Amino acid sequence: MxxxxxxxxxxxxxxxxxxxxxxxxxxxxxxxxxxxxxxxxxxxxxxxxxxxxxxxxxxxxxxxxxxxxxxxxxxxxxxxxxxxxxxxxITGFAHAMTSSCLDYKNEGPIYGLGSNMFKLTGSVILYGIVSAYIFGTIRYIIGGM
Amino acid sequence: MLLINSFLFCGLICMLSQLILDNTKLTPGHITSILVVIGAFLDTFSIYDRIIEVVGGGALLPITSFGHSLIHGALAQAEKTGVLGILMGMFDLTAAGIVFAIIFSFIFTLIFKPRN
Structure with missing residues (x-):
């Protein structure tokens, strides 16, 4: 204790x-x-x-x-x-992408490199797109462009 | 003047995220995602555009600028083509960054071996 x-x-x-x-x-x-x-x-x-x-x-x-x-x-x-x-x-974005590529290089070009490339940066892209879509729609409706 | 503003703005964002990283259980992945959402939110009412005007390059480098350019391209295209423009224009400004990040990582992965 x-x-x-x-x-x-x-x-x-x-x-x-x-x-x-x-x-x-x-x-x-x-x-x-x-x-x-x-x-x-x-x-x-x-x-x-x-x-x-x-x-x-x-x-x-x-x-x-x-x-x-x-x-x-x-x-x-x-x-x-x-x-x-x-x-x-943006250096962190590139760093995360390249390091996850390098980490999984040994597991082959498709299931290693290809499917793990966005392992760390995928969340940034996902939430960026989702939030940009939602906020963009809101702005479009309010702004009345 | 833009140089000093760049230093202060970029440094402030990095310092705030470092403080969040040290004092909470959030990982860098959480923080970058939150910052992207904040960047997109700030540009909903063109606040981030004004920050870029005042700060210059320092406001374009933090990951908040990624969210900003997604929504900025979407709205610019929406002005031309209507509702569908939000979907079509989303990658207009960030495409160069994402494409080159993918290409560079791919090429360097093929050339170099992992260190550890």
Missing amino acids: RNTKYERIANEHKADENRIGNAIIAFISGGVIGMLGEIIIEVLLGFGINRTEAIPIMIVIFIFIASLGTALGFFDNLVTKFKCGLLIP
């Missing part, structure tokens, strides 16, 4: 420090990613590409880097270090 109570109190105090540190790390790393995105857009604007075309190019660049990094192995270490700073931007 005493031991469990002690452990609980100890865990609470131990976790508190980590939580604040993690939050600051996530803030800085996420902020740097966001700033890099804006810098890439500015550079593309300098090449004479307009903003609506520069946005998908910027997103594709981030997806490419995250996929390649996951396949090469160093992106996993970065994710354990920076956590949400890399998981919440």
